Amino acid sequence: MSVNQMEELKKESCTLACPVGISPQGYINLLKCGKIDEAYDLIWEKNPLPSVCGSICHHPCEDVCKRGTLVDSPIKIRALKRYLSENKLDDKVTSYPVIHQEEIAVIGGGPVGLTAAHVLAKRGYKVTVYEAAAEAGGMLLKGIPSFRLDKDIVRKEVKRLEESGIKFVFGAKVRPTDIEKDYDKIIVATGNSISKGLPIANSVCKGVMNALDFMTKVNSADQVTLYGNVVVIGGGSVAMDTARTALRLGADKVTVICLECGSQIPAHPWEIEETQEEGIQIISGVAPLRFEAKDNAPPHCLSNIVYTTIENLDCKTFTYDPIGEEMVLSADFAIIATGQRAEPQYITGDNIILAGDIVNDTPSVIDAMGSGHDAAIQIDKELRGREWKEYELEREMQSGDPKYRIYPAVRLKKAFPEIRKIKDRSGFDMVEQLMSDEEALLETWRCLECGYREVDIEKCIGCGVCMRVCPKGDVITMVPVEEQGGNK
Numbered sequence: 001m002s003v004n005q006m007e008e009l010k011k012e013s014c015t016l017a018c019p020v021g022i023s024p025q026g027y028i029n030l031l032k033c034g035k036i037d038e039a040y041d042l043i044w045e046k047n048p049l050p051s052v053c054g055s056i057c058h059h060p061c062e063d064v065c066k067r068g069t070l071v072d073s074p075i076k077i078r079a080l081k082r083y084l085s086e087n088k089l090d091d092k093v094t095s096y097p098v099i100h101q102e103e104i105a106v107i108g109g110g111p112v113g114l115t116a117a118h119v120l121a122k123r124g125y126k127v128t129v130y131e132a133a134a135e136a137g138g139m140l141l142k143g144i145p146s147f148r149l150d151k152d153i154v155r156k157e158v159k160r161l162e163e164s165g166i167k168f169v170f171g172a173k174v175r176p177t178d179i180e181k182d183y184d185k186i187i188v189a190t191g192n193s194i195s196k197g198l199p200i201a202n203s204v205c206k207g208v209m210n211a212l213d214f215m216t217k218v219n220s221a222d223q224v225t226l227y228g229n230v231v232v233i234g235g236g237s238v239a240m241d242t243a244r245t246a247l248r249l250g251a252d253k254v255t256v257i258c259l260e261c262g263s264q265i266p267a268h269p270w271e272i273e274e275t276q277e278e279g280i281q282i283i284s285g286v287a288p289l290r291f292e293a294k295d296n297a298p299p300h301c302l303s304n305i306v307y308t309t310i311e312n313l314d315c316k317t318f319t320y321d322p323i324g325e326e327m328v329l330s331a332d333f334a335i336i337a338t339g340q341r342a343e344p345q346y347i348t349g350d351n352i353i354l355a356g357d358i359v360n361d362t363p364s365v366i367d368a369m370g371s372g373h374d375a376a377i378q379i380d381k382e383l384r385g386r387e388w389k390e391y392e393l394e395r396e397m398q399s400g401d402p403k404y405r406i407y408p409a410v411r412l413k414k415a416f417p418e419i420r421k422i423k424d425r426s427g428f429d430m431v432e433q434l435m436s437d438e439e440a441l442l443e444t445w446r447c448l449e450c451g452y453r454e455v456d457i458e459k460c461i462g463c464g465v466c467m468r469v470c471p472k473g474d475v476i477t478m479v480p481v482e483e484q485g486g487n488k
């Protein structure tokens with residue numbers, strides 16, 4: 001590794017990579033010391049959906065984990081978060097005291113709305129979440145299949161937020177103009193609820209549907225039966241989840257076709273791997289040309305998808321050159337998973353902030369939550385007249401002398417257990433299994449303790465090692481600065 005590459009590595013850390021700014025190194029160290037409650041609290045302080053993220057976050061923290069870059073494979077941060085938080089779901093939550101007179105409304109109870117509401121409630125604001133559906137959770141309940149995210153987990157984490165003092169109004173589809181006179185600030189976090197569709201011939205054939213409608217039906221326990229050949233069109237996470245769901249609903253054969261090839265495919269590598277593991281074929285670098293019906297008269301049941309190979313794909317505009325011959329895939333059902341978009345937008349005003357999928361280019365739970373967190377901080381900043389730098393301080397990283405880092409853990413090259421998965425994938429049980437106590441503890445020992453959060457560089461780098469190594473035992477405890485009378 002070159003000096004330049006090493007210098008670049010010094011700028012990366014799990015903490016900086018997390019859009020909501022939680023510190024994996026902190027809670028992994030606390031878990032290593034057996035301080036499970038403190039470890040959980042450190043996560044919950046900034047992330048009100050730890051079990052959700054422990055199940056389905058795309059873990060940008062692991063992408064920059066130096067254990068992965070320098071030694072063997074990244075620490076399983078997501079799985080550790082799930083281990084830590086699933087045991088705490090039923091613990092009682094203390095309500096945050098209201099200390100400010102301003103009232104905030106959040107429209108949309110998905111991950112963004114829930115995160116923003118939590119940040120604001122924690123900072124002492126009275127917050128009301130308006131949710132169009134009968135319960136909060138957004139795509140966590142409607143979109144993501146339960147073999148990847150247990151719905152009970154979502155419901156329990158939402159309940160914890162209700163207990164923390166956030167008010168929810170369900171079945172309330174509102175516009176900012178309906179409620180603006182009652183609130184000082186409004187966050188709009190209404191997500192992307194419309195499938196983009198596919199402008200090719202015969203899209204109205206019986207058997208052609210869009211992924212969001214399909215997943216919403218499946219998740220609402222509506223009877224959905226598939227059979228024969230199912231073709232899913234799209235190469236993103238939604239396409240992979242849809243294909244795996246179709247297989248579980250009775251399809252004999254599921255095929256995914258997508259424009260992109262290799263590393264261009266937008267789904268994460270592990271999603272592609274799991275999809276293929278389940279026997280689903282992915283045909284990449286091809287474009288659908290038209291749907292063909294079995295008959296000329298209604299109901300025009302789908303029989304084939306005609307497609308061709310392509311080149312010169314522009315992944316931003318989705319333009320490409322078709323090359324090669326027409327090919328045919330037999331299909332009883334086609335599910336279009338070519339992206340989602342928001343409902344036409346509301347007018348923005350000084351007191352209205354948009355957040356989450358409706359404004360993010362990268363639809364993912366943790367990026368959406370990061371956006372909700374930032375929207376809430378923006379409101380606090382405006383209402384309390386604070387400077388950005390007061391908030392930014394928390395996210396700075398200060399590299400220490402390398403000779404004091406990359407330590408004993410490097411030498412600890414044991415055979416560490418992989419995440420266990422269930423064998424029978426025919427149903428909707430969670431595929432990934434929870435880590436055992438032994439596996440979780442062993443995994444914490446792999447942390448190199450290199451990505452720390454600055455507290456006071458002269459005195460403390462916030463890594464938590466002192467707590468573990470102190471010969472006097474349990475005398476050192478990390479406490480947030482505010483408890484010491486600071487202003488962060």
Ligand SMILES: Cc1cc2nc3c(=O)[nH]c(=O)nc-3n(C[C@H](O)[C@H](O)[C@H](O)COP(=O)(O)OP(=O)(O)OC[C@H]3O[C@@H](n4cnc5c(N)ncnc54)[C@H](O)[C@@H]3O)c2cc1C
Pocket residue numbers: 056057058107108109110111112113130131132133136137138139140143144145148172173174175189190191192193212215237238241242355356357358362363364365366368
């Ligand atoms: C099938 C599928 C699988 C996915 N898998 C993953 C994954 O594995 N990992 C990952 O990180 N991300 C995944 N995502 C993406 C992730 O779910 C979204 O990025 C995230 O949910 C966006 O959060 P949000 O709060 O912006 O929007 P949403 O989750 O869509 O929530 C918006 C909420 O606003 C409500 N609402 C809308 N309009 C109004 C209104 N006018 N008034 C009141 N309420 C309103 C909606 O009912 C909804 O509850 C997946 C998405 C889908 C569809």
